[in-house]
Amino acid sequence: xxRVKIKRKSTLTDMTAMCDVAFxxxxxxxxxxxxxxxxxxxxxxxxxxxxxxxPEDNIATITVGKDxxxxxxxxxxxxxxxxxxxGKEYKYTFTPEEINIFVSLPTFGVPMSQLxxxxxxxxxxxxxxxxxxxxxxxxxxxxxxxxxxxxxxxxALNNRALYITIKGDSKEEYPTIGKVxxxxxxxxxxxxxxxxxxxxPN
Amino acid sequence: MxxxxxxxxxxxxxxxxxSKKASTRIDLTAxxxxxxLLITFFILTTTLLKPKAMDLxxxxxxxxxxxxxxPASRTMTILLGSNDKxxxxxGEPGKSAPTVDNFGKNGLRKALNENYKKVKEASGxxxxxxxxxxxxxxxxxxxxxxxxxxxxxxxxxxxxxxITQPEIDELKKQxxxx
Numbered sequence: 001x002x003r004v005k006i007k008r009k010s011t012l013t014d015m016t017a018m019c020d021v022a023f024x025x026x027x028x029x030x031x032x033x034x035x036x037x038x039x040x041x042x043x044x045x046x047x048x049x050x051x052x053x054x055p056e057d058n059i060a061t062i063t064v065g066k067d068x069x070x071x072x073x074x075x076x077x078x079x080x081x082x083x084x085x086x087g088k089e090y091k092y093t094f095t096p097e098e099i100n101i102f103v104s105l106p107t108f109g110v111p112m113s114q115l116x117x118x119x120x121x122x123x124x125x126x127x128x129x130x131x132x133x134x135x136x137x138x139x140x141x142x143x144x145x146x147x148x149x150x151x152x153x154x155x156a157l158n159n160r161a162l163y164i165t166i167k168g169d170s171k172e173e174y175p176t177i178g179k180v181x182x183x184x185x186x187x188x189x190x191x192x193x194x195x196x197x198x199x200x201p202n
Numbered sequence: 203m204x205x206x207x208x209x210x211x212x213x214x215x216x217x218x219x220x221s222k223k224a225s226t227r228i229d230l231t232a233x234x235x236x237x238x239l240l241i242t243f244f245i246l247t248t249t250l251l252k253p254k255a256m257d258l259x260x261x262x263x264x265x266x267x268x269x270x271x272x273p274a275s276r277t278m279t280i281l282l283g284s285n286d287k288x289x290x291x292x293g294e295p296g297k298s299a300p301t302v303d304n305f306g307k308n309g310l311r312k313a314l315n316e317n318y319k320k321v322k323e324a325s326g327x328x329x330x331x332x333x334x335x336x337x338x339x340x341x342x343x344x345x346x347x348x349x350x351x352x353x354x355x356x357x358x359x360x361x362x363x364x365i366t367q368p369e370i371d372e373l374k375k376q377x378x379x380x
Binding site: 030 | 227229230231233234237238240241244245247248253254255256257258259260261262282336337338339340341342343344345346347349350353354362364
């Protein structure tokens with residue numbers, strides 16, 4: 001009797017379809033990925049056991065670290081509106097190029113008197129420039145106005161209330177944070193969020 | 203695995219040289235590996251970067267209506283000092299001896315739980331009110347840690363209040379204001 005020969009199948013599989021799907025997903029994730037903007041100062045956020053997830057847009061972040069205060073708001077349109085409003089408030093005129101550079105910055109911390117020269121700098125230098133922070137005193141009222149204009153702009157453009165968050169360094173001495181909170185309370189923002197990491201329950 | 207399949211030329215009959223027909227099958231293993239590696243990376247980074255936050259509501263400074271009187275008997279005040287230390291007392295300042303404590307399981311958390319039970323028993327089931335007063339020498343991490351302890355102890359009524367001069371003096375006495 002002849003032996004039945006088992007046909008050996010090739011181990012090569014057609015990977016075309018798998019490859020297609022893999023690259024499709026890859027493209028999707030690359031497109032949707034949003035890289036975290038670098039903080040102007042190193043900020044080690046404290047941890048809290050009951051955190052909520054923040055919305056992605058409609059949000060303003062006040063970064064506090066090394067006794068300096070920085071301000072940033074999501075949304076190109078809002079940023080364009082606030083720089084124009086702030087220019088009017090403090091009597092500075094910004095050129096379209098300066099406005100474009102400002103709009104591209106996710107967060108900044110420069111007093112109004114230095115803002116123009118800061119925006120005129122080389123784009124490479126802007127990254128390495130040590131920003132002095134936004135003044136929080138009540139004489140120039142700068143941080144107050146930045147927040148106020150951002151809230152007004154958000155209301156005018158999108159008709160919604162801006163979500164305000166504070167991102168503070170845990171080693172930051174309390175007075176700086178207290179000042180920021182006082183500024184928020186002065187414009188009746190009594191509800192805001194502190195950016196924290198999720199703490200494992202212990 | 204990693205070679206091109208070049209069979210298919212067949213035997214040549216006659217002297218005619220036929221150009222070898224290369225197969226179009228290419229081994230995709232390495233490419234797929236790389237693609238999935240990158241996918242994994244992007245999936246992980248996108249979910250991890252979602253910013254998390256805690257909500258904080260401050261008492262309104264201007265509005266005086268709707269405000270309840272704070273009974274001293276049910277109030278616990280936590281003063282935040284330097285060196286990650288806290289000092290707490292019950293009721294009105296100066297009337298009960300303050301306790302110096304630190305953060306953590308056996309420090310503030312224990313004190314909060316014990317005081318909560320005591321207040322509940324003494325007042326007939328009413329909630330304890332906790333006031334957190336950060337001093338100028340405390341840091342922001344301490345404030346969040348104190349709020350976290352309140353959250354763990356499930357104390358609903360709490361507020362962040364400005365510190366007063368007698369309380370600063372008290373902290374100085376304990377060496378927590380440096």
